[in-house]
Amino acid sequence: MLFMNMLEQGTTTKCILSQDGTWFxxxxxxxxxxxxxxxxxxxxxxxxxxxxxxxxxAGIIRTLPGKGGKKKKLGNSDICEICQYGENLFCCDTCLKFFHGDCHLPPVEPKRSPWSCTFCRMKASSRSQQCLRESEVLARQMGPEEQLKCDFLLLELYCHSESKEAVPPGCLNLETVECMKDLLMLNEIKKKLSERGYPKVEGFVQAVRHIFQVHRASKTCNNFCWGIRLEAKFEQHFKEVFAVQETKQEHTNYKIKLEKDA
Incomplete structure (x- = not known):
């Protein structure tokens, strides 16, 4: 399995995963x-x-990075907050964390200065907000505030799925490999979200939940696998970010729907 986002970091990056869990x-x-x-x-x-x-x-794989560019000068320990790889990074002027231009959502605008990452923008915009039912949140149009929150939720998934909870190369088991295959579908959501392809919050949330539904139905999924833990994090963050006040009936209906889809 070729991980294109890893290949795009440089020719010396281990980006090809074999069936036995070896990286090349x-x-x-x-x-x-x-x-x-x-x-x-x-x-x-x-x-x-x-x-x-x-x-x-053909542009399917981006041209591998060269030595030029207008990126920030980095130290040896500087890595992308999303994918955990280095080279050709942009630095947030607020928190001083680094990101690849295309790892971040929305994609980094090189000419924008100063530039703050989505995580910092979320902190700056966080304020007390009215609690809403989930159905009301999902029905909201994808305005600038909703777009920011959805960008944040997806970036949080990438942070957990590709780095902080990843098993080190060479120690992967079959379940983890299968989880990685299913979660690669997140890339399609990321592309559509960056292109403003979701008119309402509902479209984005349903797309993410569908990925977890597909994974839950796979043979390698169990209650303790990586994908299930990631799904729980997403649901928790979704309710926190949008101040969802879930009613007991909505929670029951959602569980019934998941069981039917599975």
Whole structure:
């Protein structure tokens, strides 16, 4: 399995995961496959039947970072808050945390100065708000405030799913690998959210919940797996961020719907 967001951090990043849980750089994977004499892994490695070179030229995989750019000068310990990898990062002028331009939501605008990340903007906008029923929250139009909150919720999922709760490379078991496969669907939601593709809060929340429903129905899912824990975090954060005052009947209806979908 090729993790494109990892590959895009640089050629020395271990971004290819084998069935036995071993991680490889592109060159290491090329050697493992018996192509140690190859002079260009971009043409010898294929993903979905296409060479990586073709995928890069088509824009499916971003061009690997070079040494130039207008990014902040970094120390050796500086890493992206979302993916936990370094190189070519932008620094939030408020909290001084680092982010890749496309890891962040919304994508970082390089010319914007000063620039504050979504986490800092959420803190600045946090204030006492009226508690609403979940049905009322879901029916709200996706205005600037709602967009900010949804960006924040998705970034929180990425932080937990790709770094802080991840099992170190080389120690992955089958359940964790399957969870990672299911959660890659988050990338589709991220793309649509960044393009302002959800007219209402309901569309975004339903899309995220659908991913967890699909995962819950998989053979490798159990009550203690990574995906289930991540789902619980999302539901908790959703209620906190939108000040949801859930009624007992709404909670019952939601549980019945999940059981039917599963």
């Amino acid at each position: 750089t592109p060159r290491e994977f090329e050697i493992e496959g018996g192509y140690q004499k190859s002079s260009n892994w971009k043409t010898s490695l294929r993903c979905g039947g296409k060479t990586l070179k073709c995928l890069m030229e």
